Amino acid sequence: MPFTVIVGCQWGDEGKGKIVDLLASGFDWVARFQGGANAGHTIRLKGGPIVLHQIPTGILHSTCKCALGNGMVLDPVLLRQEVVELEEAGIEWRGRLFISHAAHIVTPIQKALEQARGIVSGIGTTGRGIGPTYEQKVARKGLRAIDLSDHERTIGILEQQWREAESICGGEEALRAIGSPKEVANEIFAAWEMFSEYVCDASDLLLSAHARGERILCEGAQGALLDIDAGTYPFVTSSTTLSAGAASGLGIPPTVIDEVIGVVKAYTTRVGAGPFPTEFDEEFASLFRARAGEFGATTGRPRRCGWFDAPMVQRACKVNGATGIVVTKLDVLSGLERVAMATGRDDLDTLPRSVRTSVYALERTRPRYEWFEGWSEEITRASSFDELPKPARRYLEAIEEHVGASVGLVSVGPEREQVVGR
Numbered sequence: 001m002p003f004t005v006i007v008g009c010q011w012g013d014e015g016k017g018k019i020v021d022l023l024a025s026g027f028d029w030v031a032r033f034q035g036g037a038n039a040g041h042t043i044r045l046k047g048g049p050i051v052l053h054q055i056p057t058g059i060l061h062s063t064c065k066c067a068l069g070n071g072m073v074l075d076p077v078l079l080r081q082e083v084v085e086l087e088e089a090g091i092e093w094r095g096r097l098f099i100s101h102a103a104h105i106v107t108p109i110q111k112a113l114e115q116a117r118g119i120v121s122g123i124g125t126t127g128r129g130i131g132p133t134y135e136q137k138v139a140r141k142g143l144r145a146i147d148l149s150d151h152e153r154t155i156g157i158l159e160q161q162w163r164e165a166e167s168i169c170g171g172e173e174a175l176r177a178i179g180s181p182k183e184v185a186n187e188i189f190a191a192w193e194m195f196s197e198y199v200c201d202a203s204d205l206l207l208s209a210h211a212r213g214e215r216i217l218c219e220g221a222q223g224a225l226l227d228i229d230a231g232t233y234p235f236v237t238s239s240t241t242l243s244a245g246a247a248s249g250l251g252i253p254p255t256v257i258d259e260v261i262g263v264v265k266a267y268t269t270r271v272g273a274g275p276f277p278t279e280f281d282e283e284f285a286s287l288f289r290a291r292a293g294e295f296g297a298t299t300g301r302p303r304r305c306g307w308f309d310a311p312m313v314q315r316a317c318k319v320n321g322a323t324g325i326v327v328t329k330l331d332v333l334s335g336l337e338r339v340a341m342a343t344g345r346d347d348l349d350t351l352p353r354s355v356r357t358s359v360y361a362l363e364r365t366r367p368r369y370e371w372f373e374g375w376s377e378e379i380t381r382a383s384s385f386d387e388l389p390k391p392a393r394r395y396l397e398a399i400e401e402h403v404g405a406s407v408g409l410v411s412v413g414p415e416r417e418q419v420v421g422r
């Protein structure tokens with residue numbers, strides 16, 4: 001039975017949520033393995049849009065169960081907000097959402113710490129306390145889901161976190177405003193109450209489900225270029241966003257994974273600071289951003305926009321072991337006279353041989369562009385690959401050639417049904 005991993009192969013926001021939503025009806029489980037409320041996906045429901053940050057879009061499909069893996073960092077207050085929104089939309093989540101006992105908990109202390117430090121770090125994080133919570137995890141001082149059933153232990157951990165944060169932030173207002181460790185604990189306990197019965201050994205749950213022949217889809221957040229190891233360090237997130245992270249972040253052996261789908265936008269976007277070799281100049285970027293609706297679902301920040309960077313995506317697909325790719329937002333390119341794609345890098349030979357194949361090299365060399373004929377037709381109603389205008393098909397074929405992976409699906413609009421298969 002399929003054990004499939006979906007990952008982003010750029011800097012996040014590739015549209016993975018829509019693809020997971022599209023494929024979820026063919027799976028029994030959707031599991032998330034890393035990150036937390038730094039991700040965000042807006043879903044348009046009849047009663048209005050809702051934004052999911054931590055819960056996979058699989059929850060919208062009544063036959064699908066969802067697991068939040070040990071590799072995640074969960075914010076209980078925001079998680080409660082998400083399920084309240086689901087309930088308001090008439091979606092029953094109880095008994096369908098399971099949480100690993102080893103997932104780490106984001107506390108207001110870590111968020112205050114990030115805010116206090118954010119100004120100095122210049123990375124442009126989402127401010128959701130992700131980095132400081134992973135720091136606590138690696139330093140073996142973190143608060144885990146399992147700890148929340150032991151109030152004294154939780155308060156002890158929070159007191160230690162509070163003292164540490166105070167020594168870093170000094171008399172920082174942000175830290176004072178969140179209250180004492182006991183008050184913080186009470187806020188977390190109150191939010192967590194509704195989830196405590198669903199805390200489990202998610203690794204065992206998923207492996208048992210797999211053994212019974214159930215189909216499992218693993219959803220990555222962010223993208224390969226934000227990966228803590230393979231990304232554009234230090235302008236990255238603090239987790240393993242690659243398909244490999246699904247194994248450690250869910251507690252499953254890598255050998256059960258039999259398919260890896262990489263999701264890419266037909267162009268490139270990035271939120272936050274860091275290198276972006278194919279970035280548009282600001283004049284074109286602001287026009288493009290407005291028509292493409294490129295504003296963050298989590299922070300509302302305007303996304304930086306640029307041309308598709310094939311060597312970057314090629315590397316991302318290689319390290320992910322992508323067995324196929326999905327191209328999203330192709331419709332955004334309609335109406336442009338010409339469309340560019342970076343297909344190589346100039347002056348690669350000026351760099352030491354040891355780094356020429358790395359992301360480091362791609363950031364430090366000039367992109368070499370190939371230009372493609374644009375298309376003026378609207379493609380949002382296309383229902384098959386053959387209905388796409390010839391230049392659009394040529395552009396997709398160029399992506400396949402330069403990335404070295406075949407395109408299985410193409411998204412041509414925001415709605416679930418606006419997807420064409422190959």
Ligand code: IMP
Nearest residue numbers: 012013038039124125126236237271272
């Ligand atoms: P953090 O994950 O909040 O620590 O942010 C680290 C970097 O990753 C920043 O540049 C963020 O803008 C970026 N980032 C984190 N999550 C996402 C996402 O879901 N989409 C796009 N960028 C993200």
